[in-house]
Amino acid sequence: MKLPIQRLSHSEGLPLPHYATEGAAGLDLVAAIDADLVLKPGARALVPTGVAIALPQGFEAQVRPRSGLAVKFGITVLNAPGTIDWDYRGEIKCPIINLGEEPFTITRGMKIAQMVIARYETATLEEVNELPATVRGAGGFGSTGLTTA
Ligand SMILES: O=c1ccn([C@H]2C[C@H](O)[C@@H](COP(=O)(O)OP(=O)(O)OP(=O)(O)O)O2)c(=O)[nH]1
Numbered sequence: 054m055k056l057p058i059q060r061l062s063h064s065e066g067l068p069l070p071h072y073a074t075e076g077a078a079g080l081d082l083v084a085a086i087d088a089d090l091v092l093k094p095g096a097r098a099l100v101p102t103g104v105a106i107a108l109p110q111g112f113e114a115q116v117r118p119r120s121g122l123a124v125k126f127g128i129t130v131l132n133a134p135g136t137i138d139w140d141y142r143g144e145i146k147c148p149i150i151n152l153g154e155e156p157f158t159i160t161r162g163m164k165i166a167q168m169v170i171a172r173y174e175t176a177t178l179e180e181v182n183e184l185p186a187t188v189r190g191a192g193g194f195g196s197t198g199l200t201t202a
């Protein structure tokens with residue numbers, strides 16, 4: 054699909070979101086910040102990416118963490134997966150949190166998250182008095198146990 058993307062003034066010189074490999078599902082998003090941003094352990098920040106997009110109706114974009122940042126530094130997307138609505142025309146921003154033990158420095162142009170474009174359905178809700186029965190019923194939250202035995 055073609056995706057209109059707008060570069061905002063503070064993203065000058067930065068790469069547009071891009072797929073790192075031919076088979077990558079997510080477009081890497083970079084930090085469009087002027088000065089280094091130091092996140093202390095437990096701290097969070099809304100990191101601008103310097104771009105806005107125009108998704109087609111029926112599509113969303115999911116802002117997800119990068120596993121490398123999560124595993125090495127405890128850096129993740131606080132609201133993962135973040136939802137970009139198709140009618141949103143503002144700047145894509147990433148709520149980033151440091152769940153690691155060390156301060157983490159975000160630099161301009163650092164790939165801080167990734168964005169997956171996905172189709173979604175909307176539902177027409179129909180209120181009923183009873184739901185169709187299933188074997189699971191209302192069981193959940195570990196009801197099927199920890200092992201297969
Ligand atoms: O990680 C995110 C999540 C959201 N957004 C933008 C795009 C999205 O379309 C809009 C609203 O997001 P969401 O619906 O998650 O937030 P809300 O708290 O429900 O705000 P609103 O009342 O504006 O819908 O904010 C981002 O830039 N990054």
Ligand SMILES: [Mg+2]
């Ligand atoms: Mg909302």
